[in-house]
Amino acid sequence: MQMAFAIDGIDCAACIDEIEDAAEREPGVSLARLNYTTHRLTVDWAAGTAPGPAGVIATLARSGYRAYPFEADRLEAIEHATSRHLLRCLAVAGFAAMNIMLLSVSVWSGNVSDITPETRDLFHWLSALIALPAAAYAGQPFFQSAVRALRTGTLNMDVPITLGVVLALGVSVFETVNHAEHAYFDSAVMLLFFLLTGRYLDHAMRRRTRAEAGNLAALRASSANRVGIDGQVVTVPAAAVKAGDEVMVRAGERVPVDGLVLSGSGAVDESLVTGETLPRPVAGGESVHAGGLVHDGVLRVRATAVGEDTFLQEIERLLDRASTARGRYVRLADRAARLYAPMVHTAAALSLVGWLIAGASLHQAVLIAVAVLIITCPCALALAVPAVQVVAAGAMMRRGVLLHSGDALERLAEADSVAFDKTGTLTLPEPAVANSEAVPAELMQAAARLALASTHPLARAIAAAVPGAVPAGQVREVTGAGVEGTIDGVPARLGSPAFCDCAALAAAAAPDASLVAVRLGARCAVIEIRQALRPDALAVLDELRRQGRHIVILSGDRAEAVAPVAEALHVEDWWAQARPAEKIAVLESLEATGRNVLMVGDGINDAPSLAAAHVSISPITAADVARAQADAVFLGDRLAPVPAALAIAVRARRLMRQNLVIAVAYNVVAVPLAIGGFVTPLIAALAMSGSSILVTLNALRARGGAEAADVVAAAEADASAGASASASAFATKGAS
Amino acid sequence: MTVLLYLVPAALSLGLLGLGAFLWSLRSGQYEDLDGAAVRVLSDDDLVGYDETGAPGSKVTAGEARRR
Numbered sequence: 001m002q003m004a005f006a007i008d009g010i011d012c013a014a015c016i017d018e019i020e021d022a023a024e025r026e027p028g029v030s031l032a033r034l035n036y037t038t039h040r041l042t043v044d045w046a047a048g049t050a051p052g053p054a055g056v057i058a059t060l061a062r063s064g065y066r067a068y069p070f071e072a073d074r075l076e077a078i079e080h081a082t083s084r085h086l087l088r089c090l091a092v093a094g095f096a097a098m099n100i101m102l103l104s105v106s107v108w109s110g111n112v113s114d115i116t117p118e119t120r121d122l123f124h125w126l127s128a129l130i131a132l133p134a135a136a137y138a139g140q141p142f143f144q145s146a147v148r149a150l151r152t153g154t155l156n157m158d159v160p161i162t163l164g165v166v167l168a169l170g171v172s173v174f175e176t177v178n179h180a181e182h183a184y185f186d187s188a189v190m191l192l193f194f195l196l197t198g199r200y201l202d203h204a205m206r207r208r209t210r211a212e213a214g215n216l217a218a219l220r221a222s223s224a225n226r227v228g229i230d231g232q233v234v235t236v237p238a239a240a241v242k243a244g245d246e247v248m249v250r251a252g253e254r255v256p257v258d259g260l261v262l263s264g265s266g267a268v269d270e271s272l273v274t275g276e277t278l279p280r281p282v283a284g285g286e287s288v289h290a291g292g293l294v295h296d297g298v299l300r301v302r303a304t305a306v307g308e309d310t311f312l313q314e315i316e317r318l319l320d321r322a323s324t325a326r327g328r329y330v331r332l333a334d335r336a337a338r339l340y341a342p343m344v345h346t347a348a349a350l351s352l353v354g355w356l357i358a359g360a361s362l363h364q365a366v367l368i369a370v371a372v373l374i375i376t377c378p379c380a381l382a383l384a385v386p387a388v389q390v391v392a393a394g395a396m397m398r399r400g401v402l403l404h405s406g407d408a409l410e411r412l413a414e415a416d417s418v419a420f421d422k423t424g425t426l427t428l429p430e431p432a433v434a435n436s437e438a439v440p441a442e443l444m445q446a447a448a449r450l451a452l453a454s455t456h457p458l459a460r461a462i463a464a465a466v467p468g469a470v471p472a473g474q475v476r477e478v479t480g481a482g483v484e485g486t487i488d489g490v491p492a493r494l495g496s497p498a499f500c501d502c503a504a505l506a507a508a509a510a511p512d513a514s515l516v517a518v519r520l521g522a523r524c525a526v527i528e529i530r531q532a533l534r535p536d537a538l539a540v541l542d543e544l545r546r547q548g549r550h551i552v553i554l555s556g557d558r559a560e561a562v563a564p565v566a567e568a569l570h571v572e573d574w575w576a577q578a579r580p581a582e583k584i585a586v587l588e589s590l591e592a593t594g595r596n597v598l599m600v601g602d603g604i605n606d607a608p609s610l611a612a613a614h615v616s617i618s619p620i621t622a623a624d625v626a627r628a629q630a631d632a633v634f635l636g637d638r639l640a641p642v643p644a645a646l647a648i649a650v651r652a653r654r655l656m657r658q659n660l661v662i663a664v665a666y667n668v669v670a671v672p673l674a675i676g677g678f679v680t681p682l683i684a685a686l687a688m689s690g691s692s693i694l695v696t697l698n699a700l701r702a703r704g705g706a707e708a709a710d711v712v713a714a715a716e717a718d719a720s721a722g723a724s725a726s727a728s729a730f731a732t733k734g735a736s
Numbered sequence: 737m738t739v740l741l742y743l744v745p746a747a748l749s750l751g752l753l754g755l756g757a758f759l760w761s762l763r764s765g766q767y768e769d770l771d772g773a774a775v776r777v778l779s780d781d782d783l784v785g786y787d788e789t790g791a792p793g794s795k796v797t798a799g800e801a802r803r804r
Binding site: 013016017034035036037038084087088091092095098099102103119122126130 | 740744747748751752754755758759762767768769770771772775776778779
């Protein structure tokens with residue numbers, strides 16, 4: 001019995017041991033093996049024991065890793081098989097190329113000295129013996145694709161490749177039979193080897209992306225507490241809830257569906273949905289959206305029919321429109337390939353006809369045309385972009401950015417404006433205590449001790465503000481109001497200002513914060529809780545401005561909440577209370593002025609604008625819909641990955657262009673030589689491998705280098721200094 | 737030139753041996769987790785079968801070795 005889990009939170013080599021160790025301690029587990037590349041854990045249960053996935057998940061949660069049962073989908077299995085097939089073809093082509101080259105070098109050196117025609121023929125026949133079966137096997141990916149393309153009456157890159165390989169082999173056999181001096185077996189097989197390398201790299205990039213997407217999909221699966229007809233509460237996957245079902249949502253849980261509140265009341269934090277930071281009080285008869293976090297109380301929600309006017313429906317409509325608009329983007333490599341294929345065929349055909357007209361024999365003319373086809377075969381071109389993509393994606397991963405698609409790299413490099421969402425993007429997703437200095441230490445301590453007994457999101461923020469607090473004894477939860485208990489014999493309360501009898505104090509507090517009051521005996525204080533800025537937000541925005549990028553804030557929150565953030569971060573262009581459609585409108589108006597906008601956002605309401613923007617990034621904590629739409633996801637509490645990703649992308653694009661220039665320059669030199677009839681197999685082999693190796697080495701420079709690392713280092717250095725400054729500036733602005 | 741009769745087959749069979757080794761390692765899944773292989777080198781897993789002194793002692797399982 002085997003089962004796979006997607007693991008969240010792996011960031012170091014030591015995690016491997018820790019995770020495998022923890023899983024193997026579970027009863028019945030015979031082997032646990034973590035795949036560090038895809039962040040997946042495979043667990044084997046010993047025969048005869050009942051597998052307990054829940055036990056493994058719980059154990060890993062205690063070690064600080066989130067695990068989710070995972071089922072690889074069919075598409076992924078196909079990708080996996082294709083990738084192995086490519087690797088096998090690559091190995092065969094590599095073996096054949098090396099051995100034929102061995103024989104070819106002997107022939108070439110023999111041709112200028114003392115090789116006998118019999119030995120040369122023997123070597124050519126041996127080459128043919130290796131090359132023909134090897135090419136038949138290793139060329140499959142190209143041959144099949146070329147046949148498919150021709151059947152539908154189109155031309156793709158694989159058509160000239162197939163034509164080149166087949167013609168080269170055919171001519172070589174013909175030459176060998178006629179005891180000629182030259183044969184092209186080595187060129188044909190080496191061609192396949194380099195092309196397969198490019199194809200494999202491209203595939204590896206996409207496969208890694210898909211594995212990542214699969215993990216994200218597993219993380220998305222949330223559960224719901226469905227209330228049955230007999231009143232029994234059953235936990236089911238959120239997807240299993242149908243319209244008309246009744247679900248129960250407790251404090252600290254997210255609402256799994258769009259619906260109407262049947263009974264109960266409480267505050268719902270919908271920052272992930274609308275961008276609004278303050279919790280919204282809801283009571284019976286009001287509607288709630290999927291993704292909202294219930295702050296207090298227990299809600300019974302009737303899932304509404306998926307009507308035309310639900311919020312998610314509107315988001316989906318906008319998403320459909322936005323993503324079709326972006327599908328038109330043409331990748332750099334495709335643009336190059338589109339020009340390339342017809343040019344190659346024309347050049348080969350023209351040189352054949354030209355030499356025939358010039359009076360050459362058919363044999364000679366065909367040889368020259370084949371040389372043109374071989375030398376122009378897009379080896380360097382096929383490697384130019386994928387090699388850079390793979391190296392750049394690796395560099396990004398090391399800096400905490402996961403790319404979803406290859407062309408995101410190119411679009412990222414073109415971004416000259418950045419639009420930030422406020423809640424959860426510029427600010428941290430979890431709320432934090434904003435005025436801990438203003439609250440007497442003793443009261444803060446008491447608040448934290450009481451808070452440890454509650455699952456309320458605000459209570460968790462208070463508990464996190466005082467590390468090492470000991471839970472207070474005999475704490476009683478008063479639904480919808482707060483908790484009360486005794487601390488060192490003194491009665492203490494934590495909860496709404498009214499519950500703690502200090503509503504007067506609360507009136508003087510900041511308007512955009514959530515308020516929690518604490519009472520210890522006769523003393524009382526109000527704790528303000530708000531979403532704090534990410535620690536390096538100011539440093540990162542300054543860095544982006546220094547690079548000449550235009551910055552705007554697009555928030556669904558109220559103007560009073562956005563203004564202080566915009567001021568603290570020195571952003572002049574900001575929009576508040578923007579609905580999803582309005583966010584798209586702002587992006588479109590920016591794009592209309594010729595700008596390419598990078599959208600950074602995390603909420604469900606950001607999803608359409610993430611899809612509509614030229615390119616987009618989400619934090620890993622974002623809502624599922626948003627994460628699925630973003631081109632990249634970044635990890636951690638800092639914003640530094642965003643400028644780092646931009647820097648790497650700019651560098652990668654420059655390298656891709658350089659590579660394409662190298663590939664073209666090689667053709668400019670080599671094609672006239674081939675058309676002129678000067679290309680011997682030796683020259684073709686040297687030129688082809690030379691250009692491919694040059695391109696690959698150039699791609700390795702995308703690994704990062706000083707430039708990209710500097711940005712991050714600078715932001716990191718500023719973060720410690722900037723964090724306290726910007727946070728306090730924000731706090732004072734908010735209070736005024 | 738008779739030496740070719742030995743050398744060419746020898747070179748080819750060595751090449752085929754390499755190809756076979758690669759295909760075997762591919763089939764046995766050794767390319768599934770290249771990043772993991774790079775960092776597993778650092779773990780103490782290879783002490784399996786030995787106690788803390790490193791001398792051949794009582795056999796322990798991989799999990800036990802890691803727990804030590």
